[in-house]
Amino acid sequence: MVKRVRVRSLMPPGHVRAPAYLRGKTGVIERSLGAFGNPEQLAYGLPAEKKPLFRVRFTMAELWGDQAERPADTLDAEIYGHWLEEVPDHAP
Amino acid sequence: MPHDHHDHDHDHDHDHHHHGLSPSGHPYRQDDDAPLTYWQRMEIAVRELLIEKGVTTAAEIAGQIDLMDSRSPANGAAVVARAWTDPAFKSRLLDNAGDASREMGFDIGPLHLIAVENTADTHNLIVCTLCSCYPRNLLGLPPDWYKTRAYRSRAVREPRAVLTEFGLDLPDSTTIRVHDSTADMRYIVLPARPAGTEDLTEAELAELVTRDCMIGTGLPRTPQTGATAG
Numbered sequence: 220m221v222k223r224v225r226v227r228s229l230m231p232p233g234h235v236r237a238p239a240y241l242r243g244k245t246g247v248i249e250r251s252l253g254a255f256g257n258p259e260q261l262a263y264g265l266p267a268e269k270k271p272l273f274r275v276r277f278t279m280a281e282l283w284g285d286q287a288e289r290p291a292d293t294l295d296a297e298i299y300g301h302w303l304e305e306v307p308d309h310a311p
Numbered sequence: 312m313p314h315d316h317h318d319h320d321h322d323h324d325h326d327h328h329h330h331g332l333s334p335s336g337h338p339y340r341q342d343d344d345a346p347l348t349y350w351q352r353m354e355i356a357v358r359e360l361l362i363e364k365g366v367t368t369a370a371e372i373a374g375q376i377d378l379m380d381s382r383s384p385a386n387g388a389a390v391v392a393r394a395w396t397d398p399a400f401k402s403r404l405l406d407n408a409g410d411a412s413r414e415m416g417f418d419i420g421p422l423h424l425i426a427v428e429n430t431a432d433t434h435n436l437i438v439c440t441l442c443s444c445y446p447r448n449l450l451g452l453p454p455d456w457y458k459t460r461a462y463r464s465r466a467v468r469e470p471r472a473v474l475t476e477f478g479l480d481l482p483d484s485t486t487i488r489v490h491d492s493t494a495d496m497r498y499i500v501l502p503a504r505p506a507g508t509e510d511l512t513e514a515e516l517a518e519l520v521t522r523d524c525m526i527g528t529g530l531p532r533t534p535q536t537g538a539t540a541g
Contacts, residue, residue, distance in 0.1 A: 240440070272495060282467075288470070288471045292471075292488070293486070296490075
């Protein structure tokens with residue numbers, strides 16, 4: 220089953236690895252990558268919790284709207300689980 | 312090379328050197344005399360402290376630099392050529408490209424590598440918008456353009472325009488998949504094997520694999536056309 224997720228629309232200070240251009244955008248989980256140390260702590264030499272990491276696939280239409288060169292082209296990025304919120308599927 | 316200054320009156324009967332130009336008429340490159348940046352000073356200070364405190368040695372650092380310099384796109388080319396000739400290896404590569412590269416004997420350290428496959432209707436392109444993430448432990452250092460703001464910002468926004476500038480015009484029927492290396496994974500494109508290469512050996516196939524085709528900004532070379540002698 221395709222799992223739809225939205226990147227949280229947060230703008231916290233400090234080192235984060237969720238690119239700003241993807242925040243608030245909805246995509247699907249392309250694959251799970253396992254758990255990795257949270258870069259938001261690693262960047263400051265702090266003990267880092269392991270956080271689940273996912274590859275999320277977005278359509279260019281979702282990212283750039285009418286400006287997309289070809290709407291069905293895609294962009295995949297690695298996003299940590301704590302940056303993702305589930306998007307309920309449409310009515311069954 | 313054009314030169315148009317007539318504002319001096321010295322003897323032109325002998326070969327004279329224009330100011331700042333070599334005898335062949337090319338500008339001399341400036342000496343690299345710029346002062347150290349803040350971060351260069353920081354790197355030197357931390358490196359010297361680590362050596363002073365016995366955490367590492369100058370020889371270890373030189374050894375790591377040599378190891379990185381010994382890595383080159385030829386490593387990736389060997390991996391690609393193996394995938395083109397060995398279907399079982401290809402499936403292991405697409406499953407876990409890091410382990411498949413280690414299996415071939417490449418010392419890639421803890422690199423987490425994902426191979427993305429170009430097919431008849433899919434083309435993959437790799438970028439790191441946040442910095443310059445690149446599978447250095449397999450391919451060596453990235454090209455300078457890979458780290459530019461222009462490539463990093465445009466590859467995700469207008470990949471087709473970028474590819475056109477690299478000389479790659481993909482038909483509208485081809486889906487482009489851009490991969491932004493935002494975290495712990497690194498990426499290598501597994502290009503499609505060129506037509507007309509059925510008779511080539513694995514080593515000959517590796518010769519066709521360029522650095523750019525493993526980033527996705529190029530395609531593999533096509534074999535030399537025309538009859539090969541003997």
